[in-house]
Amino acid sequence: xxxxxxxxxxxxxxxxxxxxxxxxxxxxxxxxxxxxxxxxxxxxxxxxxxxxxxxxxxxxxxxxxxxxxxxxxxxxxxxxxxxxxxxxxxxxxxxxxxxxxxxxxxxxxxxxxxxxxxxxxxxxxxxxxxxxxxxxxxxxxxxxxxxxxxxxxxxxxxxxxxxxxxxxxxxxxxxxxxxxxxxxxxxxxxxxxxxxxxxxxxxxxxxxxxxxxxxxxxxxxxxxxxxxxxxxxxxxxxxxxxxxxxxxxxxxxxxxxxxxxxxxxxxxxxxxxxxxxxxxxxxxxxxxxxxxxxxxxxxxxxxxxxxx
Numbered sequence: 241x242x243x244x245x246x247x248x249x250x251x252x253x254x255x256x257x258x259x260x261x262x263x264x265x266x267x268x269x270x271x272x273x274x275x276x277x278x279x280x281x282x283x284x285x286x287x288x289x290x291x292x293x294x295x296x297x298x299x300x301x302x303x304x305x306x307x308x309x310x311x312x313x314x315x316x317x318x319x320x321x322x323x324x325x326x327x328x329x330x331x332x333x334x335x336x337x338x339x340x341x342x343x344x345x346x347x348x349x350x351x352x353x354x355x356x357x358x359x360x361x362x363x364x365x366x367x368x369x370x371x372x373x374x375x376x377x378x379x380x381x382x383x384x385x386x387x388x389x390x391x392x393x394x395x396x397x398x399x400x401x402x403x404x405x406x407x408x409x410x411x412x413x414x415x416x417x418x419x420x421x422x423x424x425x426x427x428x429x430x431x432x433x434x435x436x437x438x439x440x441x442x443x444x445x446x447x448x449x450x451x452x453x454x455x456x457x458x459x460x461x462x463x464x465x466x467x468x469x470x471x472x473x474x475x476x477x478x479x480x481x482x483x484x485x486x487x488x489x490x491x492x493x494x495x496x497x498x499x500x501x502x503x504x505x506x507x508x509x510x511x512x513x514x515x516x517x518x519x520x521x522x523x524x525x526x527x528x529x530x531x532x533x534x535x536x537x538x539x540x541x542x543x544x545x546x547x548x
Contacts, residue, residue, distance in 0.1 A: 252310050260332075260333075269336065270336055272311060276311065276344055276347065277340070282304035282305075285307045311344050316335045316341055317340070318334030318338070326446060328443065328446060362511070364518070369524040370524065371526060372526065372527045373397055375392050386401050398526055398528045409541070409543075410506065413521060413522075414502050416521065417497055422496075442480040522545050523543075
């Protein structure tokens with residue numbers, strides 16, 4: 241098994257030398273993976289980690305890119321990397337399970353995921369809810385001052401006060417996740433693959449790749465045989481790693497369903513987590529409340545439940 245490399249900067253989460261976990265940092269890492277997989281953002285994690293007064297290993301403040309780099313470190317899952325290739329399991333204790341690490345990496349490398357600050361992410365439904373025409377809504381201010389949601393594409397399609405809509409959607413989320421069957425929205429052990437079998441298969445495939453290289457070096461197989469065998473092994477390894485990543489994805493509903501008091505947990509979530517829950521649970525469409533409307537009409541907010 242591999243050992244931590246000597247010298248260089250200390251790895252976040254581990255004591256100097258890399259053989260022992262530094263628990264204060266490891267706890268921050270575990271919570272970071274949990275929040276990321278539950279819908280949190282790198283920006284939000286950087287803010288929380290800075291508030292914890294635990295700096296980077298260089299003594300500086302956390303930035304989103306530093307959080308990303310830290311969460312993508314394979315050492316956190318006890319994995320050894322040599323020349324950019326995973327070659328096995330290390331001799332140091334893992335901070336998170338391999339399937340949690342792989343799920344986080346898959347999420348962070350998803351090209352459709354936006355991790356940079358965006359004005360839409362400052363408000364609950366901006367860029368998330370749809371106008372009646374199907375375009376995303378944006379937020380602004382009316383001439384009287386209250387914040388509004390309006391169509392991002394066509395002026396005059398729809399403009400309405402944002403706060404009552406936010407309150408309605410929040411109430412609907414709390415109501416749905418307070419139902420007795422809310423636990424059915426969660427991933428269960430019965431739906432997960434055999435993680436030990438997947439890890440063993442992945443380890444065997446990495447060993448096979450090394451063996452093929454050795455056989456070619458010894459002249460036992462041709463370059464063509466090395467190429468064919470390696471491609472088959474790499475493809476099988478990618479499939480195994482993807483299944484591990486899928487197994488590590490936690491439900492965005494986790495804390496809300498397991499916490500008991502859904503309303504209190506919802507109020508405590510940061511904006512990114514709330515938006516992830518809404519996006520996983522429903523599609524919100526906003527219609528015009530009508531010219532001169534002075535009272536909020538719940539029926540003017542369309543809710544298409546993804547999970548009913």
